[in-house]
Amino acid sequence: MRFGLSRRFFHFLFYISVASCTLKTAGPQIPTFVETSNTTRVNPAPEIVVSTPQRNPTNTTAATASTDSFLVATPTPFDLLRMPVSACDQIRIEGDTTIPDGTVLEPGEVFIKAWKVQNSGKCKWSPDYRLALYQGDALGAPGAINPYFTQPGSIYELIIGTWPPQRFNINPGEIVDLVIILQAPSQPGSYLGTWALINDKGERVEPVFWVSINVVENLDTEHASPWAGEWNINDPYLSSQNLQIRIFEKNTTLFSSFYNTRGEMNLITAWSGKDPFLVNGEYGSPSQPTGNTLVWSMLPGSKDQFQGVNYFGRFTPYPWCGSRPDAPFPDPCLLTLPKED
Structure with a gap:
């Protein structure tokens, strides 16, 4: 199991929150939409x-x-x-x-x-x-x-x-x-x-x-991320619904987003370090004062499953895991964090 949690993660624990255009005089004309049977x-x-x-x-x-x-x-x-x-x-x-x-x-x-x-x-x-x-x-x-x-x-x-x-x-x-x-x-x-x-x-x-x-396709595949692409994840807000997300990575920073069951925007931002298979990050509404903490770690030898934890208005870690669309969720879902000295 790979760890090496950054100071960012422990910093988050102190700040857990409880939770183009219409017709113009210039520019492109709006396309003509034709209703079809499809x-x-x-x-x-x-x-x-x-x-x-x-x-x-x-x-x-x-x-x-x-x-x-x-x-x-x-x-x-x-x-x-x-x-x-x-x-x-x-x-x-x-x-x-x-x-x-x-x-x-x-x-x-x-x-x-x-x-x-x-x-x-x-x-x-x-x-x-x-x-x-x-x-x-x-x-x-x-x-x-x-x-x-x-x-x-x-x-x-x-x-x-x-x-x-x-x-x-x-x-x-x-x-x-x-x-x-x-x-x-x-x-x-x-x-x-x-x-x-x-x-x-x-x-x-x-x-x-x-x-x-x-x-436009990015031809730089030398630094391809193991996290990029589609994932199924469980809902961090404790509903029974599973979510689908697609992760985009830029310069060791992971970005994704999802909408909760009330149709509200949520942003996921995480960072990888020396271990590219372990990320620390946060999620939540872009307007909330600080994000809810997350830690994700891919299973050893696998790029199709990850275990994780999140702290949504609680000090007790809650399982937050994911898998590629053609893979099952890991069991257990909860990532076991190392104990502090």
């Missing part, structure tokens, strides 16, 4: 009926919300194409705070998309509003999530504790950033996902808006 559903999330957008077959990869779309169960199915349009709500896209159209990303790269938006309607946006995939590729997100509104023009990093506080009530006329954590697909190509805000009456807020990226 619908795509985001699994295993809500039954959001979408159709495949008409794209340029010469230069792009058809965008779908299938193989690279993860997670989580959301309670209400939305048929966005047939959903009534709100007469009271309206959204205006002021611009892209992050990830302008055509941004180049690596396969599997975790990224933060933020739109600068205005509540240009007559109704207040309440905590019961949802952000839902309207067309195209979900880019790692469920089909419906809680929108994350915050102060406009903020700096967003894949580091827990660096985001400004979330806003839950947006009055008419207010301008905010609408932020979502996404992940580039594993295959190179051009991808586009169109999103819509849904009000508390189940009505679509117009207009819709989108994120557009280009995924």
Whole structure:
């Protein structure tokens, strides 16, 4: 068994918490969406009926919300194409705070998309509003999530504790950033996902808006990570549901994300040291003051299973393990940590 826990891990134990765009005057035109009999559903999330957008077959990869779309169960199915349009709500896209159209990303790269938006309607946006995939590729997100509104023009990093506080009530006329954590697909190509805000009456807020990226293969395989790729993990928040994540590594730092059963964003950040099969890290909402501690260690001789612990509002370690999609979970799941001297 490989250990060698960093000071970062013990530092975490003292700070455990309890837990692009719409139609513009310039830029690319929104694609023409044609409803077909071939619908795509985001699994295993809500039954959001979408159709495949008409794209340029010469230069792009058809965008779908299938193989690279993860997670989580959301309670209400939305048929966005047939959903009534709100007469009271309206959204205006002021611009892209992050990830302008055509941004180049690596396969599997975790990224933060933020739109600068205005509540240009007559109704207040309440905590019961949802952000839902309207067309195209979900880019790692469920089909419906809680929108994350915050102060406009903020700096967003894949580091827990660096985001400004979330806003839950947006009055008419207010301008905010609408932020979502996404992940580039594993295959190179051009991808586009169109999103819509849904009000508390189940009505679509117009207009819709989108994120557009280009995924370019990274030819540097010399430093390939044993952690990169898809994993099944148990839910660190103690629900019975297992999650699917895809890990992206950059310069010995691991990034991933997932959405809990309430549709809330969670970020995973971990660091490897001299032992590449052992990582110390944290997870949680990007806006919480500090992350919840995690330690993961691959089983000796295996790159398909890892044991782990997490500390979600407790000083007693809780098992948090994972396996590749075609491998079983390790037994036991709990990583046994060495005793302090």
